[in-house]
Amino acid sequence: MAVSKSDAVYRTLKRAILDQLLAAGTKLPEDSIGERLGVSRTIVRQALARLNGEGLIELQPHRGACVAQPSLEEGRDIFVVRRALEALVVEILNDKMTPQKIKKLETHVEIEDKARASHAAASIQLAGEFHVLLANLTNNSLLIRYVTELVSRSSLILSLYGRPHSSECGVSEHREMIDALAAGDRNRARDLMIHHIDAIAARALLQPPSEDAFPDLLAAYGREEGL
Amino acid sequence: MAVSKSDAVYRTLKRAILDQLLAAGTKLPEDSIGERLGVSRTIVRQALARLNGEGLIELQPHRGACVAQPSLEEGRDIFVVRRALEALVVEILNDKMTPQKIKKLETHVEIEDKARASHAAASIQLAGEFHVLLANLTNNSLLIRYVTELVSRSSLILSLYGRPHSSECGVSEHREMIDALAAGDRNRARDLMIHHIDAIAARALLQPPSEDAFPDLLAAYGREEGL
DNA sequence: TGGGATTTGTTCGTATGTATT
DNA sequence: GAATACATACGAACAAATCCC
Numbered sequence: 001m002a003v004s005k006s007d008a009v010y011r012t013l014k015r016a017i018l019d020q021l022l023a024a025g026t027k028l029p030e031d032s033i034g035e036r037l038g039v040s041r042t043i044v045r046q047a048l049a050r051l052n053g054e055g056l057i058e059l060q061p062h063r064g065a066c067v068a069q070p071s072l073e074e075g076r077d078i079f080v081v082r083r084a085l086e087a088l089v090v091e092i093l094n095d096k097m098t099p100q101k102i103k104k105l106e107t108h109v110e111i112e113d114k115a116r117a118s119h120a121a122a123s124i125q126l127a128g129e130f131h132v133l134l135a136n137l138t139n140n141s142l143l144i145r146y147v148t149e150l151v152s153r154s155s156l157i158l159s160l161y162g163r164p165h166s167s168e169c170g171v172s173e174h175r176e177m178i179d180a181l182a183a184g185d186r187n188r189a190r191d192l193m194i195h196h197i198d199a200i201a202a203r204a205l206l207q208p209p210s211e212d213a214f215p216d217l218l219a220a221y222g223r224e225e226g227l
Numbered sequence: 228m229a230v231s232k233s234d235a236v237y238r239t240l241k242r243a244i245l246d247q248l249l250a251a252g253t254k255l256p257e258d259s260i261g262e263r264l265g266v267s268r269t270i271v272r273q274a275l276a277r278l279n280g281e282g283l284i285e286l287q288p289h290r291g292a293c294v295a296q297p298s299l300e301e302g303r304d305i306f307v308v309r310r311a312l313e314a315l316v317v318e319i320l321n322d323k324m325t326p327q328k329i330k331k332l333e334t335h336v337e338i339e340d341k342a343r344a345s346h347a348a349a350s351i352q353l354a355g356e357f358h359v360l361l362a363n364l365t366n367n368s369l370l371i372r373y374v375t376e377l378v379s380r381s382s383l384i385l386s387l388y389g390r391p392h393s394s395e396c397g398v399s400e401h402r403e404m405i406d407a408l409a410a411g412d413r414n415r416a417r418d419l420m421i422h423h424i425d426a427i428a429a430r431a432l433l434q435p436p437s438e439d440a441f442p443d444l445l446a447a448y449g450r451e452e453g454l
Numbered sequence: 455t456g457g458g459a460t461t462t463g464t465t466c467g468t469a470t471g472t473a474t475t
Numbered sequence: 476g477a478a479t480a481c482a483t484a485c486g487a488a489c490a491a492a493t494c495c496c
Contacts, residue, residue, distance in 0.1 A: 004288060004463085029482065040465055041483090049273065053280045055369070061231060062471045062483055077367040081315070088311040140304040142282070146373065231484080256461070267486045268462085289462055289492050 005039055006046035012037065013047055017056055017067055018128075018155050019121055028057060028065040054149050056156065068156060072205060075157040079201035082150040086131065086197055089147065090181065090189045092138045097181050101137050105178045108133055112171050127169040128155055158204040169200060232266055233273035239264065240274055244283055244294055245355075245382050246348060255284060255292040281376050283383065295383060299432060302384040306428035309377040313358065313424055316374065317408065317416045319365045324408050328364050332405045335360055339398050354396040355382055385431040396427060 013033070016022045028048065030041040037044075052059040059065045070078070093101075112126045128151045135147035173196045180189035240260070243249045255275065257268045264271075279286040286292045297305070320328075335357055342349045355378045362374035400423045407416035 031482075042464060042466085045483090046276065049276060050280065053277065063473090064482060074368065077369050080319070080367060081312070081369050081373065084311055084315040085308070088308070092307070140307060141301070142304050142308050146308065233484090258461070269485060269487095272462090290494090291462065 006043045006050075009033075009037055009039060009043055009047040010050050013051060014056060014152070017051075018125065018152060020159050022067050024067050024069045024156060024160050026067045028067065030064070055153050068153075069160065070153065070157055072161060075161060075205050076201075078150060078153050078157065079197065079205070082147075082154065083194055083197040083201075085143065085146055085150065086134070086193050087190055089135050089138055089143065090177070090193045091186075092140065092143075093134065093181055094184065094186045094189060096137070096139075097184070102178065102182050104137070105130075105133065105174075105181075109171060109174050109178065112174065116171060124155065124158075127171075127174075128152075130169065130174050154200065154204060161206050162204045163206065169196065173199070233270045233277075236260075236264055236266060236270055237274040237277050240278060241283060241379070244278075245352065245379060247386050249294050251294050251296045251383060251387050253294045255294065257291070282380055295380075296387065297380065297384055299388060302388060302432050303428075305377060305380050305384065306424065306432070309374075309381065310421055310424040310428075312370065312373055312377065313361070313420050314417055316362050316365055316370065317404070317420045318413075319367065319370075320361065320408055321411065321413045321416060323364070323366075324411070329405065329409050331364070332357075332360065332401075332408075336398060336401050336405065339401065343398060351382065351385075354398075354401075355379075357396065357401050381427065381431060388433050389431045390433065396423065400426070 013022070013028075022028070030044045030048070034041050034044045048057060048059065048065045051057045052065065055070075056068055057065045058068050108126070108130055112123065112130065115122045115126050131151050132144070132148050135144045138144070173192070177189060177192045177196065180192055240249070240255070249255070257271045257275070261268050261271045275284060275286065275292045278284045279292065282297075283295055284292045285295050335353070339350065339353045339357065342353055358378050359371070359375050362371045365371070400419070404416060404419045404423065407419055
């Protein structure tokens with residue numbers, strides 16, 4: 001077997017969460033997942049433990065797992081870290097750009113552009129993968145792991161608080177960034193990335209809809225009624 | 228039970244690795260660990276999987292686990308990320324310092340100072356904990372998790388490539404950093420942190436000793452002998 | 455090269471803890 | 476508040492792969 005079973009389950013679940021087939025908050029019982037995927041609970045448990053480590057699911061003792069529902073505050077925390085690490089990515093890449101790498105990035109953006117019209121799901125995924133690709137070019141495995149995790153979690157946040165079906169990134173911003181890197185313009189590349197992440201954060205961290213506003217309204221009415 | 232068994236095993240193993248009771252490269256057979264700690268293999272496996280996720284052990288399929296032996300290059304990668312994230316920590320703390328927090332930090336440094344004379348093991352641990360404490364004060368849970376992981380792995384690198392028994396950090400540098408934060412001097416706090424991390428990296432990433440130099444020497448001799 | 459010993463990977467039954475009626 | 480239903484936590488045993496002689 002090329003990859004282990006739990007690896008396959010891990011990937012399947014991760015993809016399902018990021019594609020929003022499993023919405024935030026969905027319960028993930030070991031038994032039904034195992035049955036559905038034709039593996040035992042042990043395998044599912046391993047996959048769940050790994051997803052928990054990456055913050056994609058929440059795992060409560062004796063109460064099982066559910067798809068993570070990061071709060072707005074957690075969302076902000078994630079983007080604060082993401083901005084710092086992706087700034088580091090371009091910082092590192094400034095000294096390591098080659099024609100091959102530029103070509104790789106341009107090819108990816110081409111694909112993004114083509115998918116943009118067709119359908120949103122693939123577009124969102126590709127936009128995230130651009131950031132992971134950038135991280136990969138640094139060859140710093142830890143940085144790659146962190147950025148990958150951050151991009152995944154950003155996607156979750158976007159699904160919770162962002163405007164529905166809005167792509168995470170603008171393709172044009174990716175193009176500008178490649179140009180700055182290719183030109184060796186350190187400061188511009190860095191500024192573009194920071195601006196880009198901030199733009200993503202702004203799109204992803206809109207104020208939560210009615211659900212949260214509701215209790216406050218009720219409380220206000222309650223006070224008027226002497227409650 | 229307040230914490231799960233695998234949690235306890237995880238903590239025990241982590242501590243053992245960081246305290247160098249388990250040297251880098253040591254094999255970690257599930258069975259003997261379980262026997263030693265009075266738990267079944269299932270529990271040990273869970274703990275090992277988690278340690279693997281944090282990069283403290285290496286886990287090869289069908290071949291078991293051993294304490295991680297990061298290469299010099301991985302070591303450099305880790306410190307590159309650590310510098311960026313700890314710079315972010317002080318950046319955030321600049322806006323959030325309170326007398327309570329300053330007191331907390333000062334108290335910790337006091338303890339560090341006292342342990343410095345007595346024995347090295349505790350001293351190294353406390354030095355790392357200062358950085359974790361700083362991260363904790365940001366209240367950003369993701370940042371806390373990443374910094375904690377980075378500090379742990381730095382400790383492993385120090386044990387592999389650093390001068391033996393040398394403490395990771397100078398206590399005086401910690402004091403200066405607290406002063407800069409207390410004074411609200413953003414730039415100075417940031418510069419001190421970056422300088423501090425670079426100093427740690429320099430102490431931790433010395434050229435590897437004879438082992439690596441040996442093959443080169445042999446090769447040189449070999450060429451002279453026509454090999 | 456082969457085969458036994460050892461270690462990991464997996465299954466599944468039982469125990470335990472949580473939620474609900 | 477107790478009993479029941481349900482899901483997870485754990486462990487013993489089996490299967491498969493690796494190591495070592």
